[in-house]
Amino acid sequence: MVLDPPLARPLLGRLVVIGIGLIGSSILRAAGARSLAGTLVAYDAAEAVRARVGELGIADEVAATPAEAVADADIVILCVPVGAMGAAAEAIAPHLKPGAIVSDVGSVKGAVFTALRAHLPEGVHIIPGHPVAGTEYSGPDAGFATLFRNRWSILTPPEDADPDAVARLTGLWTAMGANVETMSVEHHDLVLAITSHVPHLIAYNIVGTAADLEEVTQSEVIKYSAGGFRDFTRIAASDPTMWRDVFLNNREAVLEVLGRFTEDLIALQRAIRWAEGDKLFELFTRTRAIRRSIIEIGQETAAPDFGRERG
Numbered sequence: 062m063v064l065d066p067p068l069a070r071p072l073l074g075r076l077v078v079i080g081i082g083l084i085g086s087s088i089l090r091a092a093g094a095r096s097l098a099g100t101l102v103a104y105d106a107a108e109a110v111r112a113r114v115g116e117l118g119i120a121d122e123v124a125a126t127p128a129e130a131v132a133d134a135d136i137v138i139l140c141v142p143v144g145a146m147g148a149a150a151e152a153i154a155p156h157l158k159p160g161a162i163v164s165d166v167g168s169v170k171g172a173v174f175t176a177l178r179a180h181l182p183e184g185v186h187i188i189p190g191h192p193v194a195g196t197e198y199s200g201p202d203a204g205f206a207t208l209f210r211n212r213w214s215i216l217t218p219p220e221d222a223d224p225d226a227v228a229r230l231t232g233l234w235t236a237m238g239a240n241v242e243t244m245s246v247e248h249h250d251l252v253l254a255i256t257s258h259v260p261h262l263i264a265y266n267i268v269g270t271a272a273d274l275e276e277v278t279q280s281e282v283i284k285y286s287a288g289g290f291r292d293f294t295r296i297a298a299s300d301p302t303m304w305r306d307v308f309l310n311n312r313e314a315v316l317e318v319l320g321r322f323t324e325d326l327i328a329l330q331r332a333i334r335w336a337e338g339d340k341l342f343e344l345f346t347r348t349r350a351i352r353r354s355i356i357e358i359g360q361e362t363a364a365p366d367f368g369r370e371r372g
């Protein structure tokens with residue numbers, strides 16, 4: 062999968078990325094490959110990450126401080142764990158120019174918007190975002206330029222957001238290959254609880270249960286696991302800090318979805334106990350159709366191919 066060719070003229074002057082892990086480094090690579098910004102600036106709180114970004118050569122400037130990074134920035138994208146968004150916003154707040162756009166890529170939107178609004182000054186456009194694209198890997202080496210291609214990037218601008226600022230940010234994501242959708246923070250957090258957060262929790266749980274069973278029974282649960290369990294182990298290898306923060310910051314929606322999930326699981330348990338084969342067959346037929354319709358519209362994640370798609 063390839064990106065479109067570089068632009069003849071950049072979309073903006075200084076694009077600043079704070080937090081250069083999987084997502085931050087993918088933004089730098091995508092924006093760099095297509096010459097989307099006059100100057101690409103990177104900052105990370107970890108000195109080792111800053112040094113690695115310098116070695117990788119994926120930014121024009123690696124700033125030593127948040128202040129240096131965001132001086133004269135046109136767009137700043139915070140790519141730190143959800144629980145660190147407030148601290149990252151606080152560190153850049155006094156150094157932003159009026160009219161700058163501050164966005165983020167956090168997997169939760171309500172708590173992040175609250176944290177950004179608490180720290181950022183009037184006159185700065187706050188437009189939260191979330192590219193619904195990723196892998197189970199972390200760090201600056203894990204990113205790749207095509208990560209966002211043909212994937213959704215959700216923006217959750219507040220109702221009074223400046224339409225021009227939203228359009229500029231939309232243009233940046235579109236140029237990185239993403240399809241942009243806007244929605245409210247509440248809607249985002251409920252939808253993502255169902256499609257991403259609870260599925261990750263289920264994966265963490267099933268892998269943990271299997272590991273515990275292995276210890277208890279001395280059986281070889283993990284060794285002889287078939288394909289389905291292997292898929293769960295990929296998801297359960299996702300970054301612990303990131304996912305701890307997701308669950309702590311989207312509690313309400315996750316608990317609501319988990320309540321419903323638990324009810325449905327108990328209904329399945331009953332169907333198995335009472336040998337209600339029709340119930341099982343009906344559900345499995347419905348879910349198979351859902352998977353097939355996802356593939357038809359080209360939205361399946363094709364996760365095992367991520368490594369091969371890096372560019």
Ligand SMILES: NC(=O)C1=CN([C@@H]2O[C@H](COP(=O)(O)OP(=O)(O)OC[C@H]3O[C@@H](n4cnc5c(N)ncnc54)[C@H](O)[C@@H]3O)[C@@H](O)[C@H]2O)C=CC1
Nearest residue numbers: 080082083084106140141142143145167168195196199200
């Ligand atoms: N990993 C994934 O698949 C996806 C992650 N996201 C979101 O993107 C964000 C970043 O995730 P990843 O790139 O996977 O994380 P990562 O763990 O690969 O990178 C995070 C980076 O942020 C830095 N950092 C932490 N606190 C900081 C601070 N206060 N100031 C500056 N740098 C700081 C860390 O040193 C680290 O280099 C998270 O909010 C996550 O919810 C969104 C879509 C997909």
Ligand SMILES: O=C(O)C(=O)Cc1ccc(O)cc1
Nearest residue numbers: 168192193194195196197364
């Ligand atoms: O690796 C996977 O399958 C993912 O689900 C990646 C992912 C993780 C977190 C997000 O907020 C969005 C995408």
